[in-house]
Amino acid sequence: MKEKIVVKSLSKIFGRNPQKAIEALREGKSKAQILKEHRQVVGVDNVSFTVYEKEIFVLMGLSGSGKSTLERLLNRLHEPTSGQIIIDGTDITKLGQKELREFRRSHFCGMVFQNFAILPHRTVLENVEFGLELQGVEKEKRRKEARKVIKQVGLEGNEESYPSELSGGMQQRVGLARGLAVDASILLMDEAFSALDPLIRRQMQDELLELQDKMKKTIVFVTHDLDEAFRLGDRIAIMKDGRIEQTGTAEEIISNPASDYVRAFVEDMNRAAVLTAGNIMEAPKERAFFGDGPRTIFRKIRRNNLTGIFVTDTKRELKGYIRVSELVEHINRHKDKESIPMEKGLFHEPGRVHKDMPLNEVINAYNENQYGPLAVVDDKDRLEGVIVRGAIISALAGEDDSGKEAPARLKEESKK
Amino acid sequence: MFPFRIPIKDWISAAVDYLVSELGPLFDGFSAFIFFLVNSFKDGMLFLHPLILIALIAFTTWRMAGWQIGLFSVLGLLITENIGLWVSFVETLSLVLTAEILVMIVGLPLGIYAARNDRFNSLIRPLLDFMQTMPAFVYLIPAVMFFGLGLVPGVVATFVFALPPLIRLTNLGIRQVPGELTEAADAFGATNMQKLFKVQIPVAKPTIMAGVNQSIMLGLSMVVIAAMIGAGGLGTNVLRGIQRLQVGEGFEAGLVVVIMAIILDRITAGLGKQKKAG
Numbered sequence: 001m002k003e004k005i006v007v008k009s010l011s012k013i014f015g016r017n018p019q020k021a022i023e024a025l026r027e028g029k030s031k032a033q034i035l036k037e038h039r040q041v042v043g044v045d046n047v048s049f050t051v052y053e054k055e056i057f058v059l060m061g062l063s064g065s066g067k068s069t070l071e072r073l074l075n076r077l078h079e080p081t082s083g084q085i086i087i088d089g090t091d092i093t094k095l096g097q098k099e100l101r102e103f104r105r106s107h108f109c110g111m112v113f114q115n116f117a118i119l120p121h122r123t124v125l126e127n128v129e130f131g132l133e134l135q136g137v138e139k140e141k142r143r144k145e146a147r148k149v150i151k152q153v154g155l156e157g158n159e160e161s162y163p164s165e166l167s168g169g170m171q172q173r174v175g176l177a178r179g180l181a182v183d184a185s186i187l188l189m190d191e192a193f194s195a196l197d198p199l200i201r202r203q204m205q206d207e208l209l210e211l212q213d214k215m216k217k218t219i220v221f222v223t224h225d226l227d228e229a230f231r232l233g234d235r236i237a238i239m240k241d242g243r244i245e246q247t248g249t250a251e252e253i254i255s256n257p258a259s260d261y262v263r264a265f266v267e268d269m270n271r272a273a274v275l276t277a278g279n280i281m282e283a284p285k286e287r288a289f290f291g292d293g294p295r296t297i298f299r300k301i302r303r304n305n306l307t308g309i310f311v312t313d314t315k316r317e318l319k320g321y322i323r324v325s326e327l328v329e330h331i332n333r334h335k336d337k338e339s340i341p342m343e344k345g346l347f348h349e350p351g352r353v354h355k356d357m358p359l360n361e362v363i364n365a366y367n368e369n370q371y372g373p374l375a376v377v378d379d380k381d382r383l384e385g386v387i388v389r390g391a392i393i394s395a396l397a398g399e400d401d402s403g404k405e406a407p408a409r410l411k412e413e414s415k416k
Numbered sequence: 417m418f419p420f421r422i423p424i425k426d427w428i429s430a431a432v433d434y435l436v437s438e439l440g441p442l443f444d445g446f447s448a449f450i451f452f453l454v455n456s457f458k459d460g461m462l463f464l465h466p467l468i469l470i471a472l473i474a475f476t477t478w479r480m481a482g483w484q485i486g487l488f489s490v491l492g493l494l495i496t497e498n499i500g501l502w503v504s505f506v507e508t509l510s511l512v513l514t515a516e517i518l519v520m521i522v523g524l525p526l527g528i529y530a531a532r533n534d535r536f537n538s539l540i541r542p543l544l545d546f547m548q549t550m551p552a553f554v555y556l557i558p559a560v561m562f563f564g565l566g567l568v569p570g571v572v573a574t575f576v577f578a579l580p581p582l583i584r585l586t587n588l589g590i591r592q593v594p595g596e597l598t599e600a601a602d603a604f605g606a607t608n609m610q611k612l613f614k615v616q617i618p619v620a621k622p623t624i625m626a627g628v629n630q631s632i633m634l635g636l637s638m639v640v641i642a643a644m645i646g647a648g649g650l651g652t653n654v655l656r657g658i659q660r661l662q663v664g665e666g667f668e669a670g671l672v673v674v675i676m677a678i679i680l681d682r683i684t685a686g687l688g689k690q691k692k693a694g
């Protein structure tokens with residue numbers, strides 16, 4: 001993965017004498033102490049992290065944790081007090097005003113805000129073309145581009161509407177489209193869905209994931225909502241008092257919280273101790289039998305759009321796992337033969353968990369598992385179901401209809 | 417109580433005397449310019465047949481504020497013509513419009529600058545308070561000193577009196593533009609000018625138009641007072657009514673002032689609401 005944004009020892013102090021506050025921080029004084037003694041507000045305190053290309057990186061924290069400040073440092077809406085922000089190899093803290101403006105135009109899709117921040121005196125179309133207009137793109141071209149994006153975010157037919165005529169969800173689509181219309185790689189989203197009601201919010205999250213599948217931007221998403229963070233984030237940074245407490249994937253954070261704070265945070269969501277593998281598994285879409293030929297197995301895999309398949313005997317006892325890539329290779333090697341024999345090397349030892357295993361242990365097992373989904377077995381090692389990553393996350397995020405594969409379901413929903 | 421008296425009046429008189437003697441030609445030039453502006457308006461409007469002008473005004477009010485106000489202006493203006501105050505009406509309107517144009521030329525940039533510069537804002541604020549709380553009559557004296565009697569000092573006094581609300585409301589309107597909107601402009605790489613003209617001014621427009629409205633209303637109230645120094649127009653009729661205790665004549669002129677106030681108020685209020693036209 002390519003590094004997109006590298007942040008090194010970044011700090012932001014609000015106040016007249018930031019250097020004093022920085023020194024105080026180095027001496028180990030707390031944010032509250034510095035506020036009291038120096039009358040300086042610590043926004044962000046010595047933060048370092050990396051955002052990789054094309055991932056959704058979530059900054060998660062309660063209000064006052066510095067997450068929005070940190071996001072605004074990334075495009076220098078706030079001036080950093082110290083530290084470096086390296087984007088595509090350029091340290092943007094060193095740019096002059098004019099260069100900074102150019103850099104924002106070429107690297108950032110603007111920003112998506114909690115209260116939408118779309119212009120009330122402009123139509124949807126005029127709002128969406130705003131970024132391009134600032135860059136001096138000629139009218140015909142930017143209109144065309146704007147219409148394209150409006151279609152993508154599902155606002156077709158509303159081009160001539162004014163923001164006041166749209167619902168909150170629609171307004172935020174305008175905000176999103178305005179960002180996407182700009183041909184740049186980084187999208188900053190600040191509590192973008194927090195002002196929406198829960199149902200619309202879920203829908204917008206799904207749509208964002210779907211759009212991201214196509215657009216492949218690097219997204220830095222700020223939220224105070226852990227569910228949202230886990231749903232959207234490829235990786236998540238949990239912030240407290242201007243510091244990052246932990247950075248990692250949802251699974252890493254839940255299974256291995258780095259501090260008491262993070263632990264307390266994820267505890268609310270900790271269904272992990274209650275739910276078992278049996279609760280969150282789904283029935284295997286298809287399985288292969290010992291004795292099926294490679295071509296039959298391949299057909300079964302392809303029919304269900306899988307990346308691999310579990311193999312059982314006739315008593316459903318789990319025998320192994322076959323990966324589609326290796327199977328295809330095997331078939332290609334023996335293309336000309338009438339019947340191809342199976343080969344021992346194709347059978348992998350599957351990651352397997354007992355159906356009564358609690359979810360937090362399932363997560364560990366999932367992380368250690370090398371091959372595809374986890375197999376869920378009963379006392380006699382019979383295949384009961386499978387667990388995919390989406391199911392774990394949905395379960396942790398407290399979705400009641402756990403047990404289905406999340407991405408697939410999201411797509412069904414958004415089609416409606 | 418004190419053995420001495422602070423000679424404020426002497427200072428002010430000295431300052432005004434100094435300015436008059438040193439900058440005389442400048443004042444004369446300015447005076448000629450204002451005179452030209454007011455007269456152009458006046459001649460232009462009097463050149464038209466009253467009915468045509470009434471139709472024009474009524475059409476504007478109808479478009480800006482609805483047919484009720486349109487109808488009201490037709491009736492109001494016909495009455496004005498009927499009671500023989502048409503010329504006074506036009507004179508006063510020219511005076512107010514000229515003063516308002518000057519107010520906008522000076523007030524808008526100052527208001528915008530005050531919104532963007534906190535120091536300038538804290539500097540200009542007490543001055544605006546001063547200008548607004550000073551009794552309107554006081555402006556008449558220096559205006560006469562600089563520009564003599566007549567129309568021009570009337571415009572100048574009106575200008576000074578009507579300027580503060582526009583600066584204040586322009587400043588306020590731009591400051592009230594939600595932070596996220598200006599942040600959005602910055603995030604997309606807007607220049608300062610792009611931010612000002614594409615975001616701040618359009619979003620602040622209703623408040624700015626309220627400022628225009630307020631200053632026109634204040635200007636109109638001042639125009640009547642300005643008749644005391646010979647500015648002419650409806651104020652003269654009101655004043656004559658007072659001096660000769662002719663209640664009826666004074667009332668008629670007052671009524672026409674009210675009609676004009678309502679028409680101007682609704683037109684400018686309508687401008688502020690024209691969200692979709694921007």
